[in-house]
Amino acid sequence: MRFVKVQTFDQWRTEARRLLLSDVPPEQVAWMADDEQLSLFDSHGDAELPVTQAAFTVPKAFLELAKIIACHRIGTRWSLLYRTLWRLMHGERHLLQITTDQDVDALMSMRKAVTRDVHKMKAFVRFRKVIDSDGREVYVAWHRPDHRIVRLAAPFFSRRFSGMNWSILTPDESVTWDQTSLQYGPGVPVSDAPDDDALEELWKTYYASIFNPARVKVDTMKREMPVRHWPTLPETSLIADLLHTAPERVAAMVDQNEGFAETAMHYMPERIDLESLRAAVVDCQACDLHQHATQPVFGEGPPDARIVLVGEQPGDREDLDGRPFVGPAGKLLDEALSQAGIRRGDVYLTNVVKHFKFTEPPTSRGKRRLHQKPNAREVFACRPWLEAELMLIQPIAILCLGATPSQALFGRDFQVSKHRGEIRATDWCDRTMATWHPAAILRMPDQHRRTEMQQQLVADLTRIHPTRPPT
Amino acid sequence: MDVREKLAILADAAKYDASCASSGSKSTRAGSKIGSTEGMGICHSYTPDGRCISLLKILLTNYCIYDCQYCVNRISSDTPRARFTVDEVVSLTIEFYKRNYIEGLFLSSGIIQTSDYTMEQLISVAKKLRTDEHYGGYIHLKTIPNASQALIQEAGLWADRLSVNIELPTEGDLQKLAPEKKKPQIVDAMQGIRQKIDETKDDQNAGLHPPNFAPAGQSTQMIVGATDTPDVEILKTASQLYDGQNLRRVYYSAYSPIPHADARLPGQSPPLVREHRLYQADWLMRFYGFDASEIVAEADQNLSLDIDPKLAWALANRHFFPVDVNRASREELLRIPGIGARSVKRILGIRRHKHLRSEDLKKLRVAWNRAKYFVLTADHNPQLANLDKADLRKRAQPKPTQLMLFDTRQSALTGEV
Structure with a gap:
């Protein structure tokens, strides 16, 4: 029996080569592992006998494997490696491919444990920023790997954090990077680790x-x-x-799963025509607006209208009368229509949202119902009514009045101020245009601007109206 | 609101994104000082939900003008809102990265002002990281629906991976729950990315040095269980995306009970097992040579929840078996239940030198409980006698409690079946 003491992979390789050349079978070698060593790849065993030129070649895959196995803490690693090497050299050249073999299986498990440990070191090292005595930022981590893998993992950190000064401390060994090279040093107890980082x-x-x-x-x-x-x-x-x-x-x-009622799809009549829709909308509870409004206001106009004007929602007057565009904004729209040479009776008028949404803040003049913009939820819930109207009428042109109907038909990121007056195709009509809502014109404080917007409304009506050729 | 409060809101809002992959970029960008990409991504931590933390996954903002019903950030949700500045995201990414908390950044956003404006903000985060910070780590940018093609192309210069969410499996599902998103636009965006990736590769192959363009490719995410679309449709959509758009990954995200969810959505989250089965089926399509149309054997067009899709296929196609592990082709071996792609590779290696017996397969750690009914080995395999029996499904099925052990995130990573 021969007793061989090795600490590092390089030492093992030297010894194994010598034993193999002397034809010593694995059963006659007792490998003594000294696990108190500080480093794994240092070949400080210079005293060893010079090795003659190798008279054999070892499969490269085995050497790669052996380097990894050498980092495993288990004491049997050196003997397992030598036995495997012996078998490789004695008629079992393809041994490593026979993963069902007991030795190969053990090696594979050990390799897996080491590579997993390297992977976990890459994952779990946590640097803390400290300022060193020269006032430089240094990132320091303390990590406890399962195996002796500092030198397997360190190059990764030098590539990843090449522009940083860092140190990784472990109980076995420590490593420092100064943006140029890796320096290895002795192990460090956890008490030497930096304790905090504000981040x-x-x-x-x-x-x-x-x-x-x-x-x-x-x-x-x-x-x-x-x-x-x-x-x-x-x-x-x-x-x-x-x-x-x-x-x-x-x-x-x-x-918190608030679960509002479904959309108006739920309230659609069996027969889809304008009269059935108008009757059905009365029962719609797809959003909460029905609770406070007087009544829903459905669209109005000839079923074969060539143009549909879509507003946002009924106002105070419309809510009371049950008809669209009969309040102050409706009056302004009527004027604009007549200036554009369009008869109101030829146009289908409707709104995206069918119920009036308002607030009632107490004012000095008593209670007044103030218009409130419908939110996306309400628009979404009510939208099937408008879609049904458009599907039935199949207009040649659609004019959206204001942001709410424009965004309902063109998409949420549509901006009326940017794209007013542009004729575009939508899912409902090839000629769809957005313009100012008459109520927005009424609210405009600047007299000059108000007149200009009014002229633009008339111009847009004139341009979109299908009886006239597009200008 | 300070950065910490914003982070709490904008990380919380991003947790419904399934993707956590940080792999795929094979080499680190030239000139990087902090950060590397070397192919495999690393999971730096795990949360108690069993998911890995690889990337800093946040939204730039969760304000949104859209109203997609499955999304917690839709305009009509009263979730708390926040918005990061570009510099805040850059600084968080760098500081986290330097401490080795993360592998990179996954940045998405709600839509503010316009799609293009939002996309520009995302791009400037990535650009700043690359040019000002010399950051070479992973960046995944989620493109904003309806953003212009030119901006998406610019994003590809700075990001490792781009994704365009398909969101829902069919066009009908989209109309129902995300009316502002249109399938043709989504597919166009993917197509544009694919073309640019292909061009870049062609240039590289021709020996040119074109600028980087999304070297880790593109991926997408699909929410399952928000509508009643069956698995077969989901897999067909995925298959079309893999073939047509050359996607690296399709992520399936089981619709989970998000706060303030729309009543039109099913109140309960479908079992996570379904998500797991979809990942298994997805793996079968990509690595096992299965076709989308053959994977779902069940009459209701959904994958079985109690058995894995490969076993289900084998039970429905018993004429294909037994497969002789010592003679069968790679393609045939891949179809054996309980034997994964890695085991197949090993079997092919071993059988050049020796005949495989049942014992050998067990040593390879194949799922012998399933495989044993379907394989011919060098020794006598008595279990083969059960191949044509009516109760084979019951025999081969794992005990029901085992299903609870499955972790869908794990299957997203490995998909081994």
């Missing part, structure tokens, strides 16, 4: 916020982030609390 509060905030309490899978978390690494991961201090509060957070999420 960790932000990181913990992120960790807590990205967690979805509705799906708790603690086992998966622990499998991928083993508890033994938790002490150096600042975010893990939150885990107990996050798990504790998860059930109530989920309950709150479900409670």
Whole structure:
């Protein structure tokens, strides 16, 4: 029996080569592992006998594998490697491919453990920023790997953080990068690690916020982030609390599930024609606006109208009368129509939202119902009525009055101020245009601007109206 | 509002994005001082929901002018809102990265003002990181629906990966729940990215040095369970995207109970098992040579929840078996339930030197409980006698409790079946 003591991969290689050349079978070698060594690749065993030129070649794949296995902490690694090498050289050249072989299987498991540990080191090192005695920013981490892998992992960190000064401390060995080269040093106890970094509060905030309490899978978390690494991961201090509060957070999420009524699709009559729609809209409760409005205001005009004008919603007067565009804004629209040479009776007038939305702030003149812009929810809920109207009428032109109908037909990012007067194709009509809402013109304080907007409204009406050729 | 409060809101809002991948860029950008991409991404932490944290996944803002019903950030939701400045996102990314918390940035946004304006903001984050900070880490930018093609092309210069969300499996689903998003526009955006990626590759192959363009390719996300569209339609859509747009990944996200969800959506989240099955089926299409149309064997056009899709296929196609592990082609081996792509590779390696017996397969750690009914080995395999029995499904099916152990995030990563 021969007793061989090695500490590093290079020493093992030298010894193994010599033993193999002397034809010593693995059963006759006792490999003594000295696991107190500081570094793995230093070949400070210069005293060893010079090795004659190798009279054999070892598969490259085996050498690559052996370098990784050498980092494993298990004491049997050297003997397992030598036995495998012996077998490779004695008629089992393809041994490494036979992964069902017991030795190969053991090597594969060990390789997996080491590469996984390297991977976890890349993942779990947490740098803390400190200012050194020269006033420079240095990033320092303390990490406890399972195996002796500092030198396997360090090059990765030098590539990733090439523009930083950093040190990674482990109980076995430490490594420092000064933006030029890696320097290895002795191991360092955890007490030498820097204790804090103000940024960790932000990181913990992120960790807590990205967690979805509705799906708790603690086992998966622990499998991928083993508890033994938790002490150096600042975010893990939150885990107990996050798990504790998860059930109530989920309950709150479900409670807040406000669930408004579905869209107007739910209230569509069986027969789709304008009269049936007009009758059905009375029952619509697709949004909350029906609760306070007097009545819904449906569209009005000939079923074969060639142009449809779409407003936002009925106003105070319209709500009381049950007809669209009969208030002050309607009056202004009537004027504009007549200036454009269009008869109101030839036009179909309607709104995106069929109920009046308002607030009633107490004023010095008593209660007054003030128009309030419908929100996207209400527009969305009411939209099927408008779509049904447009589908039935199939107009040659559609004119949207103001932002709400324009965005309903052109898309949410449509801006009337930018694209007013442009004729575009939409899903409902090849000639769709947006212009000012008459109420917006009425609200314009600047007299000059008001006149200009009014002229633009007339011009747009004139241009979009299908009896006239487009200018 | 300080950065910490914003981070809480804008990370919370981003947690419904399924993608966490940070892999795919094979080499680090030239001139980088902080950050690298070397192919494989790294998961830097795990939250108690079992998901990995690889990227700083945030929204630039969760203000949004759109009203997509499945989305917590839709305009009509009263969720708390916040907006980061470009510099805040740049600084958070760099500071997190330098401490090795993250692998990179996944930036998405609600739509503010216009699609183009929002897209420009996202681009300036990525551009600043690359040019001012010499940042070489991973960046995934989610393109904004309806943003102009020119802006998407610019985003590709700075990002590793671009994604355009298909959102829902069919055009009808989109009309119902996200009327502002149109399938043709979504597909056009993907097409534009694909062309640019192809051009860049062609130039590289011709020995030219074109500027980077989304070297980690493009991906998309589909929400499942928000409508009653069956799995077969979902897989067909995914298959078209893989073939037509050359996507790296399609992510499936089970619709989960988000605050203030629309009543038109099913109140309960469909079992996460469905998401898991879809990932398995997706894997079968990409790595196992299955076709979208053959994977779903069930009459209701949905994947079985109790057994994996490969086993389901095998049960419905018993004439295909037994497969002889010592003679069958790679394609045939890949169809055996319980034997994954990695095991197939090993089997092919080993059988050049020796005949495989049942014991060998067990040592390879194949799922013998499933595989044993379908394989011919060098020794006698008594379980083969059950291949044509009526109760095979019951025998081969894993115990129901095991299903709870499945982790869908894991299957998103490995998809091993």
